[in-house]
Amino acid sequence: MNFTTRFAPSPTGPLHLGHAYSAVLAHDMAQAAGGAFLLRIDDLDQTRCKPQWEAQIFDDLAWLGLTWPQPVLHQSDRLPRYRDALQTLWDQGLLYPCSCSRADIRAAASAPQEGAPLHGPDGVIYPGTCRPTTPPRGPMPDMPLRLDMARAVALLDAPPSFTETGSGPDGETGLIRPQNMQVLVGDVALARPGMGASYHLSVVLDDADQAITHVIRGQDLFSATQIHVLLQRLLDLPTPIYHHHRLIRDEVGKRLAKRDDARAIATYRSEGRSPDEIRSIAGL
Numbered sequence: 163m164n165f166t167t168r169f170a171p172s173p174t175g176p177l178h179l180g181h182a183y184s185a186v187l188a189h190d191m192a193q194a195a196g197g198a199f200l201l202r203i204d205d206l207d208q209t210r211c212k213p214q215w216e217a218q219i220f221d222d223l224a225w226l227g228l229t230w231p232q233p234v235l236h237q238s239d240r241l242p243r244y245r246d247a248l249q250t251l252w253d254q255g256l257l258y259p260c261s262c263s264r265a266d267i268r269a270a271a272s273a274p275q276e277g278a279p280l281h282g283p284d285g286v287i288y289p290g291t292c293r294p295t296t297p298p299r300g301p302m303p304d305m306p307l308r309l310d311m312a313r314a315v316a317l318l319d320a321p322p323s324f325t326e327t328g329s330g331p332d333g334e335t336g337l338i339r340p341q342n343m344q345v346l347v348g349d350v351a352l353a354r355p356g357m358g359a360s361y362h363l364s365v366v367l368d369d370a371d372q373a374i375t376h377v378i379r380g381q382d383l384f385s386a387t388q389i390h391v392l393l394q395r396l397l398d399l400p401t402p403i404y405h406h407h408r409l410i411r412d413e414v415g416k417r418l419a420k421r422d423d424a425r426a427i428a429t430y431r432s433e434g435r436s437p438d439e440i441r442s443i444a445g446l
Contacts, residue, residue, distance in 0.1 A: 165197025167376045169223075170365070172204040173216035176426040180380065180410040182226060183444040187407060188378040189228045190446070200372060201230040205238045206357040206364060222427040226437045235372065237364050244359035247367055247397055248307060248352060255297030256314050256396065257307045257352065262291050280346075283385040284362070287348035307353035314396060315340045322391045328405040330384035336404070338388045350389055362389050370399040378405045410444060 169185040171177060177185075192199040201223065205211040223230075251257050262270070270289045271280070280287045293310060324336040352363045359367075369377060384406045394401045410425075430440055 164373075165192055165195035165376055166200065166372070166374050167192050167197065167378050168200040168202050168369070168372065168374055170202040170204050170368070171219055172207070172210075173212060173219055174207065174210040175215060176428050177219060177222050178410075178427065179425040179430075179440070179444055182222075182427055182440055183410050183446065184378065184380060184407065185223060185228060186226060186441060186444070186446055191376070191378060191405070197375075199228065199230055200235070200374070201228075202235045202368060202372070203237065204361070204364070205236055206359065206361075208238065209356065211238075218428065222431075225431060226427070226440065235368065237368065240364070240368070241358040243367055243371070244353075244364055247363060248359070249302055250397060251309070251352070252298075252302040252307070254317075254396070256310055256317075257302070258292060258294050258298050258310060258349075259303050260288075260292040260306045260308045260349075260351070262288075266291070282347045283383075283389060284348065284350040287346070288350070290349060293349060305353075306351060306355055308349040309352050311344045311347060311349050314392060315343055318392075318395060322388070322395050322401075324387060324391050324401050325403045326406065327403060328378075328407050329381070330406060331381045334384060336387075338391060340392070343388060343392070347389060362386065363393065366390050366393045366397070366399060369402060370394070370397075374402050376403045376405060378407065380409050381406045382409060 167188045169188050171181060171185075189199045191197075201220075203216060203219070205216070248257065264285075267286050267288055270291050271286050273289075288308065292308070297310070297313070318340055321340055322338045324338070326334075326336040329335065350362055351360045354360050368374075387404055387406075391401055393399070427440065430443075435443075
């Protein structure tokens with residue numbers, strides 16, 4: 163098997179030490195296997211994505227010594243592809259429109275009869291407020307759409323699974339229990355307002371279309387992999403091998419975020435650090 167992996171940052175802020183770890187690890191694993199490392203820009207959220215942050219991504223990764231083929235894929239150029247996949251799922255009776263806001267979902271999920279809201283890989287687990295009793299008919303509406311998880315799981319002829327060469331946060335492997343997905347995952351959003359598609363749908367389609375064989379990413383995304391494998395089955399797409407790696411954390415054990423400017427790659431560069439020092443600090 164050819165080894166092709168990718169790094170897919172969002173240009174919504176500076177890359178930090180955790181990004182450096184993930185990108186360098188993927189790049190090194192691809193080189194060790196004689197494979198390819200691709201850079202992909204996750205720019206669906208045009209309200210937050212900025213050209214200066216994208217330019218900084220290219221600059222920081224090149225400074226770290228990473229190389230990648232051109233041109234770089236931008237998700238914002240692929241909206242028709244995402245729309246076609248949504249249409250396929252709509253025609254299967256697996257999607258339904260949802261008019262709930264995030265506040266509506268939090269309120270419904272935390273209602274007294276429901277107990278405390280449960281969190282899954284897509285945030286607060288959707289309580290099913292807009293879920294119809296039968297699949298909607300007619301043209302697919304141009305509005306937020308959710309996957310009817312119960313109907314989707316019912317279509318599976320065998321439990322989905324994936325090969326994991328890393329591990330989840332608690333040592334989990336690639337076993338998926340589809341009977342638990344309606345409760346522990348819920349009806350995930352696949353089309354979001356102003357973005358065309360959700361992360362879950364876009365990443366699955368991008369990986370398939372770019373012939374990604376190995377997905378290398380942080381353990382914080384391990385729980386989302388069951389959604390991605392399910393979508394791969396529903397859309398008849400290949401399932402890559404997954405490698406979920408440890409997260410870079412701060413002094414109190416919290417994983418880094420883009421607001422952690424003190425650990426931004428650009429900050430280390432301005433302090434005169436070298437790429438080899440970044441590797442050492444990250445534990446590579």
